[in-house]
Amino acid sequence: MSADRPTLAVWKFASCDGCQLTILNCEDELIPLAGAVQIAYFPEATRGVVDGPYDVSLVEGSVTTPHDAERIQEIRKSSKLLVTIGACATSGGIQALRNFADVAEYRSIVYAHPEYLSTLDHSTGIAEHVAVDFELRGCPVDKHQLLEVLTALVSGRRPQIPAYSVCVECKRRGTVCVTVAHGTPCLGPVTQAGCGALCPTYSRGCYGCFGPQDTANAASLGDQLVDLGMPQRDVVRVFRTFNAASPAFHAESERHEPALGKAGREQP
Amino acid sequence: MTHKMSSGDHVLKADPLARVEGEGAMFVRVSEGEVTDIELNIFEPPRFFEAFLRGRAYTEPPDITARICGICPVAYQMSSCAAIEDACGVAVTEPIGQLRRLLYCGEWIESHALHIFLLHAPDFLGYDGAVEMAADHRDLVEQGLSIKKAGNALMTLVGGRAVHPVNVKVGGFYRMPSPAELMAIRPQLEQALERAVATVQLVSGFDFPDFEQTQEYVALRSPHGYPLEGGTVVTSSGRSFSVAEFGEVAVEEHVARSNALHAHLDGRTNYVVGPLARYTLNHDQLSPLAQQAAREAGLGAKCRNPFQSIVVRAVELVYALDESIRLIDGWAGGAEASVAVPPTAGTGHGATEAPRGLLYHRYRLADDGTIEDAVIVPPTSQNLASIEEDLRKFVQPRLHLPHDELTLQCEQAVRNYDPCISCATHFLDLTVDGR
Numbered sequence: 001m002s003a004d005r006p007t008l009a010v011w012k013f014a015s016c017d018g019c020q021l022t023i024l025n026c027e028d029e030l031i032p033l034a035g036a037v038q039i040a041y042f043p044e045a046t047r048g049v050v051d052g053p054y055d056v057s058l059v060e061g062s063v064t065t066p067h068d069a070e071r072i073q074e075i076r077k078s079s080k081l082l083v084t085i086g087a088c089a090t091s092g093g094i095q096a097l098r099n100f101a102d103v104a105e106y107r108s109i110v111y112a113h114p115e116y117l118s119t120l121d122h123s124t125g126i127a128e129h130v131a132v133d134f135e136l137r138g139c140p141v142d143k144h145q146l147l148e149v150l151t152a153l154v155s156g157r158r159p160q161i162p163a164y165s166v167c168v169e170c171k172r173r174g175t176v177c178v179t180v181a182h183g184t185p186c187l188g189p190v191t192q193a194g195c196g197a198l199c200p201t202y203s204r205g206c207y208g209c210f211g212p213q214d215t216a217n218a219a220s221l222g223d224q225l226v227d228l229g230m231p232q233r234d235v236v237r238v239f240r241t242f243n244a245a246s247p248a249f250h251a252e253s254e255r256h257e258p259a260l261g262k263a264g265r266e267q268p
Numbered sequence: 269m270t271h272k273m274s275s276g277d278h279v280l281k282a283d284p285l286a287r288v289e290g291e292g293a294m295f296v297r298v299s300e301g302e303v304t305d306i307e308l309n310i311f312e313p314p315r316f317f318e319a320f321l322r323g324r325a326y327t328e329p330p331d332i333t334a335r336i337c338g339i340c341p342v343a344y345q346m347s348s349c350a351a352i353e354d355a356c357g358v359a360v361t362e363p364i365g366q367l368r369r370l371l372y373c374g375e376w377i378e379s380h381a382l383h384i385f386l387l388h389a390p391d392f393l394g395y396d397g398a399v400e401m402a403a404d405h406r407d408l409v410e411q412g413l414s415i416k417k418a419g420n421a422l423m424t425l426v427g428g429r430a431v432h433p434v435n436v437k438v439g440g441f442y443r444m445p446s447p448a449e450l451m452a453i454r455p456q457l458e459q460a461l462e463r464a465v466a467t468v469q470l471v472s473g474f475d476f477p478d479f480e481q482t483q484e485y486v487a488l489r490s491p492h493g494y495p496l497e498g499g500t501v502v503t504s505s506g507r508s509f510s511v512a513e514f515g516e517v518a519v520e521e522h523v524a525r526s527n528a529l530h531a532h533l534d535g536r537t538n539y540v541v542g543p544l545a546r547y548t549l550n551h552d553q554l555s556p557l558a559q560q561a562a563r564e565a566g567l568g569a570k571c572r573n574p575f576q577s578i579v580v581r582a583v584e585l586v587y588a589l590d591e592s593i594r595l596i597d598g599w600a601g602g603a604e605a606s607v608a609v610p611p612t613a614g615t616g617h618g619a620t621e622a623p624r625g626l627l628y629h630r631y632r633l634a635d636d637g638t639i640e641d642a643v644i645v646p647p648t649s650q651n652l653a654s655i656e657e658d659l660r661k662f663v664q665p666r667l668h669l670p671h672d673e674l675t676l677q678c679e680q681a682v683r684n685y686d687p688c689i690s691c692a693t694h695f696l697d698l699t700v701d702g703r
Contacts, residue, residue, distance in 0.1 A: 017337065018431040020338075024382065034402070046400065047287065095315040119314055140429075140432055199434050203605075234325065
């Protein structure tokens with residue numbers, strides 16, 4: 001429709017809406033953004049719909065239904081660039097905890113009428129279904145990183161998003177290491193930066209909501225957590241939250257599972 | 269968005285429903301001048317929160333359940349903390365309670381400003397969305413965004429970030445802010461308060477369809493002020509019961525078209541939670557400034573027109589800003605950030621007032637704190653049956669209206685509730701039949 005401005009579409013899959021809310025949380029930038037791009041499809045913000053194809057598609061959420069597995073193929077076809085926003089779209093999100101359970105059993109225990117719904121056994125990130133041009137991490141994504149990605153895409157350059165760990169951000173901020181100083185368990189060494197080392201700044205250990213960094217040595221950290229006195233069951237739990245299905249965290253949580261025995265897995 | 273079927277038969281549809289949180293659609297079927305079918309389809313996929321909470325540690329729900337909703341994560345954190353502390357028989361200190369209320373005010377400000385200015389006002393002013401509206405009403409949108417920004421700034425200061433705050437834990441907080449840190453944000457809140465008072469005036473001048481709902485209203489009521497972080501459950505028919513009894517009184521059913529459960533009182537009566545219910549049942553608990561704003565907007569002691577929910581939300585916006593300034597002024601600092609909560613076997617209940625209405629959590633814990641069972645009743649699933657009831661009553665006398673206009677008004681009737689479909693979509697494990 002508009003030749004001079006790139007078109008932007010925002011799509012939702014299984015998610016909490018928090019990452020697309022982060023777009024609306026750019027209070028100072030929202031109106032300028034709407035001038036720089038044409039918001040062509042964004043149902044959470046507008047009834048207006050401009051038909052595709054779209055220059056940039058932002059995708060929030062994970063694939064959890066047969067219908068969504070088809071829908072993402074269509075979205076890929078109608079998008080020049082496809083960028084995933086957040087942990088759900090990148091690694092399946094918190095709902096990927098089903099990947100470790102028997103979903104058939106889940107349904108028969110939990111649902112009054114399991115036949116009313118249609119759901120897949122696994123929650124998967126978008127890149128397991130289609131080619132993704134860029135993945136922005138975080139549960140939720142960071143507002144400043146989101147703006148950097150949008151600015152880069154509009155100006156036709158690669159986003160400058162660091163791949164180092166949260167530890168680097170703590171050092172930069174001058175935050176005292178919570179593990180070294182207080183023995184507080186922290187996933188900072190294996191978690192990708194981007195939040196600004198928020199949790200250690202608030203006197204708690206990082207809980208890994210940006211997922212594993214590129215070269216995460218999760219096994220070393222897992223052993224360290226055990227040495228700090230963390231029960232095996234809790235080691236499994238800390239690696240199994242919002243990025244549970246990301247390969248590095250998945251493997252590390254499984255490595256601590258045998259130590260539990262069957263009783264640890266099947267809670268009453 | 270609308271098409272004609274055969275003569276006299278119509279379908280009004282909005283698929284997907286725009287400017288709501290989450291994925292849903294609305295269908296109204298009309299046959300020979302009669303509304304035959306009303307459906308809110310919730311096709312937001314289920315995410316199984318209650319199922320995977322089983323086997324997790326009792327310390328984890330504040331972080332895990334926050335992820336049910338990116339718009340109201342604090343509500344989930346507050347209700348889960350309340351339920352788990354109840355199960356363990358622990359009460360938090362007064363400063364912790366005050367800081368929780370302050371954080372919750374931040375969420376109300378952010379969420380209400382989002383709904384009033386970005387999601388709801390475009391209906392009244394005739395735009396597809398706020399960005400389109402900004403072309404003609406830039407000041408209005410910028411005012412709204414500045415109020416929203418103040419709410420997010422408060423959440424970021426107290427909670428660490430605006431979406432999924434990191435500072436909340438069972439027993440309190442990881443870190444307490446200093447009086448100086450809180451004072452630094454006071455001017456921004458004062459400015460937002462001034463704008464919120466003007467907002468009440470502005471939105472009270474919108475045109476509201478003549479419509480009154482008759483459903484029962486349900487909200488918390490607390491001796492400590494307008495209800496946010498706790499209280500007892502009261503209803504417009506004069507009933508009053510404890511939060512622990514809530515799970516027995518409100519009964520959910522699983523309906524075919526929806527990935528959300530519908531709740532009824534005693535399994536029969538539709539009811540409404542949210543701003544209108546809170547206001548009608550707690551008008552006297554508002555601050556003098558919020559009461560004055562309500563009076564000047566022409567609101568009485570109760571409000572039963574859901575289209576006027578935008579006015580009530582604006583009044584609550586005034587209250588949340590006024591209350592946050594009061595809490596900041598009274599903040600002494602120096603208190604312990606949390607109390608110890610040793611795990612105890614047992615069941616605990618918690619209910620707080622999310623921006624969209626009462627949010628109930630129940631947890632059964634083993635003696636080591638492992639969660640054996642979790643039940644979460646979000647506000648939107650309680651309102652779904654009432655939204656459909658409203659639509660049915662609303663559409664029938666308006667069938668003479670042009671289709672596009674009626675479709676838009678129906679969408680508006682849904683948006684009156686600020687429905688959060690992401691929240692409503694997850695199944696409760698209350699009913700187990702056919703096993």
